[in-house]
Amino acid sequence: MCGRYAASRSAxxxxxxxxxxxxxxxxxxxxxxxxxxxxxxxxxxxxPLKGSDDxxxxxxxxxxxxxxxxxxxxxxxxxxxxxxxxxETVHEKPAYRRPFAARRCLLPADGYYEWVTAQGELKLEQxxxxxxxxxxxxxxxxxxxxxxxxxxxxxxxxxxxxxxEQPVMAMAGLYEFxxxxxxxxxxxxxxxxxxxxxxxxxxxxxxxxxxEQSEGGPRSLADIHPRMPLMLTPDRWDAWLDPSRxxxxxxxxxxxxxxxxxxxxxxxxxxxxNVRNNGPHLLKELPAPEEETLF
DNA sequence: CCAGACGTTGTT
DNA sequence: GTCTGG
DNA sequence: CCAGACGTTGTT
DNA sequence: GTCTGG
Numbered sequence: 001m002c003g004r005y006a007a008s009r010s011a012x013x014x015x016x017x018x019x020x021x022x023x024x025x026x027x028x029x030x031x032x033x034x035x036x037x038x039x040x041x042x043x044x045x046x047x048p049l050k051g052s053d054d055x056x057x058x059x060x061x062x063x064x065x066x067x068x069x070x071x072x073x074x075x076x077x078x079x080x081x082x083x084x085x086x087x088e089t090v091h092e093k094p095a096y097r098r099p100f101a102a103r104r105c106l107l108p109a110d111g112y113y114e115w116v117t118a119q120g121e122l123k124l125e126q127x128x129x130x131x132x133x134x135x136x137x138x139x140x141x142x143x144x145x146x147x148x149x150x151x152x153x154x155x156x157x158x159x160x161x162x163x164x165e166q167p168v169m170a171m172a173g174l175y176e177f178x179x180x181x182x183x184x185x186x187x188x189x190x191x192x193x194x195x196x197x198x199x200x201x202x203x204x205x206x207x208x209x210x211x212e213q214s215e216g217g218p219r220s221l222a223d224i225h226p227r228m229p230l231m232l233t234p235d236r237w238d239a240w241l242d243p244s245r246x247x248x249x250x251x252x253x254x255x256x257x258x259x260x261x262x263x264x265x266x267x268x269x270x271x272x273x274n275v276r277n278n279g280p281h282l283l284k285e286l287p288a289p290e291e292e293t294l295f
Numbered sequence: 296c297c298a299g300a301c302g303t304t305g306t307t
Numbered sequence: 308g309t310c311t312g313g
Numbered sequence: 314c315c316a317g318a319c320g321t322t323g324t325t
Numbered sequence: 326g327t328c329t330g331g
Contacts, residue, residue, distance in 0.1 A: 001303065001304060001305095001314080002314085003304090003314025004315080005314095011318080013299095016320045034310090036313050036314065036315080037312095037313080037314065038312070038313060039313065040310095068302095070301070070313090070326085071326075072301085072326040072327080073301085077311095078301080078302090080302095080304050080310095080311085081303075082301095082302060083302090083303080083304080083314080084303055084305070085302080085303085086302085088312095093301075093302075094300080094301045094326080094327065094328065095301050095302070096302090098326090111314075112314095115314075115315075116314085117305095120306095122306080132315095132316090135315085137314095137315095170308095190315090196302095196316065199303080199304095203299085212296090225304095226304085226305085227303085229306075261303095272315095273314085273315055273316075274315075275311075275312080275314085275315070275316080277311040
């Protein structure tokens, strides 16, 4: 699944990578290495401009709240549960089918986190020997060879071969609007804009960094967790975002998992487990994880 | 007809 | 055990 | 997703 | 809002 991720890129970088035409710098969330449900996140979407007569969709970078609240929800607390949508069933679920048909987005990330609980820890917990099982967090992100957009970099003519930067992980998402009827019509927070992350079956093939991982570590993403966020490679971004696409079958084809072996994973500090911790150090590989019994 | 769900994941 | 906050 | 709370009253 | 279960 995907219940925590990192999104540290600046709005300016995202604008360049996704060829965004319209965005509000004042609304942009700052870099966040510990994005949790209910937080504000960057989203890329194609939509007619707010308050414009022109119906043409415009590529925008907008700020959404993670946890989709369906338009018909009486209270917004439903969003807490709607942080993920299964790609296999998203076209038919009551909460997701409308946004799937009309409100698709990309959620840019550096990568995401998963927690692995060792078998022995659960045993110790039920025996009352441990109050809570220890969990080893992992950070999973696109390997340097993963496809990256070839958008023109402005103001850098004849630049030398671009240094291999960390590819952006564009997660397939849906967004929705919800009206808070307890607030007056003109209230600035009268409308919520929320989103969810699509998931798919985790890969069972070797990790992109399999060679560098220690002997007892995970060999595939499925070793870490049975589900993973659905990453869209750049060749699918336009089609996924295009609101004029309404054919459910065609849209579902876009949700076939990306080529295998694009992602790498490594253990990170348990600092990430507490949402109050933040910073680039959360992504750092643990030199000596205690994982002998994990896999 | 009305009431109630509407979601995903992991665990035993 | 279950809900809330982040 | 994980961590942390889970409650009320009166007093300074 | 819309579907399912009873």
